[in-house]
Amino acid sequence: MEKTKENSKIRLHPATLELLVDATWEYAHDMLWHGFPFGKGEIELAKKYIREYYEGTPVESLAQRPAAYFTIYCDRVRMAKNYVCRYAHRFIPHPCIWLNKRNPKGFAGTRRWYERAAARQYRYRQQAQIPYKGERMLNPLDVQFHYYKGA
Numbered sequence: 624m625e626k627t628k629e630n631s632k633i634r635l636h637p638a639t640l641e642l643l644v645d646a647t648w649e650y651a652h653d654m655l656w657h658g659f660p661f662g663k664g665e666i667e668l669a670k671k672y673i674r675e676y677y678e679g680t681p682v683e684s685l686a687q688r689p690a691a692y693f694t695i696y697c698d699r700v701r702m703a704k705n706y707v708c709r710y711a712h713r714f715i716p717h718p719c720i721w722l723n724k725r726n727p728k729g730f731a732g733t734r735r736w737y738e739r740a741a742a743r744q745y746r747y748r749q750q751a752q753i754p755y756k757g758e759r760m761l762n763p764l765d766v767q768f769h770y771y772k773g774a
Contacts, residue, residue, distance in 0.1 A: 633682055633686045635682055639686075640674065640677060644677065645670070647696050647697070648666070650696075651673075651700045651718070651722070654700050655700060655703065655704055655715045655721070665717075668719045672719075672722035672723050672730075675724055676696065679724075695737065699733035699737050703721075703733055
């Protein structure tokens with residue numbers, strides 16, 4: 624996270640954005656396409672669509688809480704996976720189709736699902752008077768890298 628002196632706006636470091644995009648692609652690829660081998664061009668196009676999601680987020684919010692936006696994306700991918708698993712005739716199309724924000728039946732369609740689920744969870748917490756202990760967040764580093772714990 625950097626602040627420029629000229630206009631004092633927050634900018635997201637390009638490496639942070641690339642880490643988020645790569646980790647998101649790895650998660651979606653594993654969850655929805657089970658490691659199916661895609662060509663380099665297909666992967667780049669899929670990552671371009673993922674990058675559009677993060678670039679469409681207010682930079683100030685994304686710079687302060689990148690793990691929260693990563694978690695939201697992964698939750699939406701998981702919801703799509705669960706939907707497909709419940710109905711045998713459903714499937715997730717090619718990533719270049721499903722991740723395209725202009726496809727209302729793809730990732731873009733999961734926004735309503737996520738908003739409804741978040742509202743339900745909020746109402747449940749209010750009714751049960753459960754104190755809010757902070758967001759559950761996934762760490763993009765845990766998805767991208769695996770560390771060896773010595774013998």
